[in-house]
């Protein structure tokens with residue numbers, strides 16, 4: 398891992414927040430693997446690990462030594478983006494890691510000026526060395542996630558195929574609407590991705606149908622299957638796309654990336 402210098406090259410990055418206040422729904426897995434699949438098609442991608450648990454950083458092989466300067470320092474104005482970013486082993490993919498300090502940030506941010514704009518401000522001016530910035534949000538709708546929603550152009554919502562999937566998402570949608578009205582007028586939902594789909598389980602099918610019925614086209618066609626290779630990969634500090642390219646989980650994330658990029662191109666056209 399080496400530090401990478403952020404150079405302004407013109408076109409600003411599109412910022413996508415990967416958010417759902419529920420834990421364990423596949424936010425981190427989606428962030429890592431979507432970013433890797435985008436980097437594989439020559440996009441320059443930055444992952445911002447905004448979760449104090451740091452699973453995205455660990456899942457990309459960044460352990461504590463490589464995380465001394467992290468998202469916390471960026472939010473507190475103690476470091477610039479270029480000081481805090483590391484390159485990963487994946488060409489084109491960089492990461493702004495999380496660190497233990499970030500667990501205090503929810504409380505510390507209450508005291509600071511422009512507390513909802515800290516991330517947006519930190520990204521301004523240096524984001525054009527990336528095509529996409531993916532923010533891995535923590536499992537809460539506190540100040541960290543709000544910073545992501547204020548900084549983002551769009552939100553990508555992973556939704557686990559389980560019984561209470563739709564519960565809670567209305568709260569997330571209300572929060573997104575509130576942020577749009579008050580702080581970020583162009584914020585929208587890029588899409589909803591169904592995760593951990595188990596084809597042996599009828600419940601997965603009925604949840605998928607219900608979510609599509611309720612949200613329509615906003616739900617991506619691609620469904621991420623429950624796949625043991627996906628859950629094994631983080632312990633090797635690798636995206637599943639590198640750990641086992643041919644497994645069903647990797648293939649699903651490649652499809653998801655092309656859908657996400659298609660939606661982005663439609664927006665740009």
Ligand SMILES: Nc1ncnc2c1ncn2[C@@H]1O[C@H](COP(=O)(O)OP(=O)(O)O)[C@@H](O)[C@H]1O
Nearest residue numbers: 420421422423424425426593622623624627628
């Ligand atoms: N498609 C999948 N198949 C199997 N396990 C998965 C899949 N997606 C995520 N997991 C596992 O489920 C757990 C929660 O996923 P994670 O991405 O960390 O969720 P979140 O970031 O929303 O808390 C992790 O242990 C992860 O490895």
Ligand SMILES: [Mg+2]
Nearest residue numbers: 424425448452
């Ligand atoms: Mg996570």
